[in-house]
Amino acid sequence: MSGYATSDAGPDPTALKLLVAGGFGVGKTTFVGAVSEISPLRTEALMTSAGQDSDPLPDDSTKTFTTVALDFGRITIPRPRQMIVFLFGFPGQERFWFSWDELSYGAVGAVVLADTRRLGDCFEAIDFFERRRLPFVVAVNEFEPPERRYPPEAVRDALGLPEHVPLISCDARDRQSSLDVLRTLTAHALSRLTAPMGVSP
Ligand SMILES: Nc1nc2c(ncn2[C@@H]2O[C@H](COP(=O)(O)OP(=O)(O)OP(=O)(O)O)[C@@H](O)[C@H]2O)c(=O)[nH]1
Ligand SMILES: [Mg+2]
Secondary structure (H helix, E strand, C coil), X not given: CCCCCCCCCCCCXXXXXXXXXXXXXXXXXXXXXXXXXXXXXXXXXXXXXXXXXXXXXXXXXXXXXXXXXXXXXXXXXXXXXXXXXXXXXXXXXXXXXXXXXHHHCCCCEEEEEECHHHHHHHHHHHHHHHHHCCCEEEEEECXXXXXXXXXXXXXXXXXXXXXXXXXXXXXXXXXXXXXXXXXXXXXXXXXXXXXXXXXXX
């Protein structure tokens, strides 16, 4: 993607497409909304009973809307060379997983958000990116109070995550925290540029 004129008529900025994936209700829409410099495009619909059996939520959840297509946001990184990041958030409910392939087209990396109360919910996303050899990082979205959080090694073990995959924690509601996740992902994806990447639709 190119062709975005800069204000000083300098060279076109580099454009990167990044993905935000993970289980149902883990905070993907919240994450994209926290970092985006434009009003994020959201495709939220009122939750119905259709996903109740396959996608249960924690008992204390107050969530009433779910993403049915995608979230879309944008961030401009001014220095050292202007870069525009397009962020695509996946829908989390199982009945929408069929769309992940199409949404991934042209992406250079992905964030897999995890919730330690339902760690198994992010396996599908991890498998998805491993199979396609797309660089990803796992970010634990800290819903739990500090005294109930797990050490990173325990989370890495439970997920069977290889050492080369960065594992970090974040608060998806917080812009700085979510930007740190994207910085880690960008560095990781660029460091793996020599490896085969990309996803076909
Ligand atoms: N306590 C806490 N709540 C959060 C955090 N991130 C998101 N939430 C809340 O968790 C709920 C789910 O967030 P969403 O962003 O809709 O989750 P999602 O992953 O986009 O959900 P689907 O698209 O339906 O799969 C919302 O009510 C958020 O306000 C967090 O870091 N801490
Ligand atoms: Mg969502």
